[in-house]
Amino acid sequence: MDASTIEVVETGRLSLVPLAVEHAREMAEVLGDPALHHFTGGAPYSAHDLRARYERLVAGSPDPSVTWWNWVVLLREEGRLAGTVQATLTGSGPGLTAEIAWVIGTPWQGRGIATEAARGLVAWLRGRGVRTVVAHVRPDHHASAAVAASAGLAPTDALHDGETRWELAAGPA
Numbered sequence: 001m002d003a004s005t006i007e008v009v010e011t012g013r014l015s016l017v018p019l020a021v022e023h024a025r026e027m028a029e030v031l032g033d034p035a036l037h038h039f040t041g042g043a044p045y046s047a048h049d050l051r052a053r054y055e056r057l058v059a060g061s062p063d064p065s066v067t068w069w070n071w072v073v074l075l076r077e078e079g080r081l082a083g084t085v086q087a088t089l090t091g092s093g094p095g096l097t098a099e100i101a102w103v104i105g106t107p108w109q110g111r112g113i114a115t116e117a118a119r120g121l122v123a124w125l126r127g128r129g130v131r132t133v134v135a136h137v138r139p140d141h142h143a144s145a146a147v148a149a150s151a152g153l154a155p156t157d158a159l160h161d162g163e164t165r166w167e168l169a170a171g172p173a
Contacts, residue, residue, distance in 0.1 A: 005128070006069045011120035013077065014113065016085055019070035021058055024051035026081050027072060030105035039141045040103065066090055073104065073117050082108040085121045089130065097132040098125045102147065109143070118151040122168065136163035 009016035017023075028047035037043055045053060061068045067089040073082045083104035091097050100121060104114045122133055135153055137144045145155070145166075153166040 009124045011116050015074040016071035021054045023072050033106040085117050096130050098130045099134045114147045115150045122151045133168040135166045
């Protein structure tokens with residue numbers, strides 16, 4: 001798999017649109033609340049810095065064994081971006097694994113957007129041969145744990161950088 005196989009993913013209210021550098025300005029506003037970074041760490045990027053980051057992401061992973069797929073979350077009815085979802089793919093064939101993550105801007109939280117986006121992402125990935133889906137969630141981030149569970153992932157005993165590994169085990173799509 002490579003980054004060129006990414007496509008728009010449609011859900012009931014959302015379109016997961018492949019990330020483009022041009023999304024940086026609007027996404028800087030979406031992700032600009034410092035409170036949003038309580039669980040993710042760091043601080044909001046400026047539009048300029050986010051544009052540089054998106055240029056790197058769109059160019060793809062420098063490691064040929066890793067594929068980066070990144071989308072912005074578009075609320076179709078509002079015509080507005082509300083966050084991002086991403087998948088980092090490793091392995092091949094029946095060993096294909098995707099590590100996923102989601103971030104929804106503060107004004108759009110609590111509306112089920114992350115849940116809908118994560119479910120859509122997992123279904124799309126499974127439909128493309130991904131058999132293991134992983135997410136890492138801080139133990140005290142109950143909202144993200146609920147999103148992971150709703151997308152079919154279950155917590156494991158494994159910790160990575162203080163975060164619990166959640167996993168949707170291998171099996172048929």
